[in-house]
Amino acid sequence: MESMKRTQINVIKGVLLINSVAAIFSIFFLKAPMPIIVGLLFGAIMAILNFRLLYLALNKAVNLPPHKAQVYASSKYFMRYLVTGIVLFVSIRAEHINVLGTIFGLLSIKFVILKTELLNSKQFFMNIFKRREE
Amino acid sequence: MEITNFIMIFLEWLASFERRALILAASAIGAGFAMIAGIGPGIGQGYAAGKGAEAVSYNRKSGKQATMVMLLGAAVAETSGILSLVIALILLYANPLVELPGASIVVAASAIGAGLSMVAGIGPGIGQGYAAGKGTEMVGKRPKLQSVIVRTMFLGQAVAQTTGIYAMIIALVLMFANPLIRLL
Secondary structure (H helix, E strand, O other): OHHHHHHHHHHHHHHHHHHHHHHHHHHHHOOOOHHHHHHHHHHHHHHHHHHHHHHHHHHHHOOOOHHHHHHHHHHHHHHHHHHHHHHHHHHHHOOOOOHHHHHHHHHHHHHHHHHHHHOOOHHHHHHHHOOOOO | OHHHHHHHHHHHHHHOOOHHHHHHHHHHHHHHHHHHHHHHHHHHHHHHHHHHHHHHHHOHHHHHHHHHHHHHHHHHHOHHHHHHHHHHHHHHHOOOOOOOOOOHHHHHHHHHHHHHHHHHHHHHHHHHHHHHHHHHHHHHHOHHHHHHHHHHHHHHHHHHHHHHHHHHHHHHHHHHOOOOHHHO
């Protein structure tokens, strides 16, 4: 269970880091950075919450019979989808939240996962292009 | 001949409505179409969870590793659902087409088209979930090869995501930089 915890903490740290960098950039390059920063914060919190809910759902699903696990995971996905919809709706309606910040915050977790799990070995990509003689 | 007449009668009937009402109605249809893409990640994540449950039942020892691969894979698979939600909510609450000049029928059709293009999000949703499921299954069978399997899975998922992003670009172009209006 230790590796699961470590992976989750790494992903959460990555999300906080990428959103902090985006917030610092918005302070320097935008005239009114506050709505973007609030949006980033809102999006990042929801992304972390969704990730945690996904973990709890899948952790339970793997102990169910396969067909029940499918139904359970799909139903939990639609619950999270509804929550994401509410978050985006609130950020579109609220004056003090910029929806672009929220969208970036929500999607930042995907960038972090792809960065940490996909782009962590040069050798893998070099092997793809290596010629193999039979 | 009768079909042509029917189409003309339908278009005349549409033209009888006020411009704003027509565009808003089309936006509502577009938003509904965009939400169809939300099904994709649902099916994909369900498949991945099913494969995860299978992997754990085969080999209990590799259960944790399989769950971790599934968690990361399923988190990436949700992306197209979020993108479709963004387009649907823009059409509903921050509609840029209502104020757009030009023929109302073209603007209305663009609103429907923007939503319809997001239906493409089903593909990446199911595909990425499938990749996550297969990755989980193989990690369950061969836990030692985890890092290579995970990297290959994410490479596949990243490539699979591109069609969803193309769909979103077309939807955004139709809404915010519509090239059809200038052709009139």
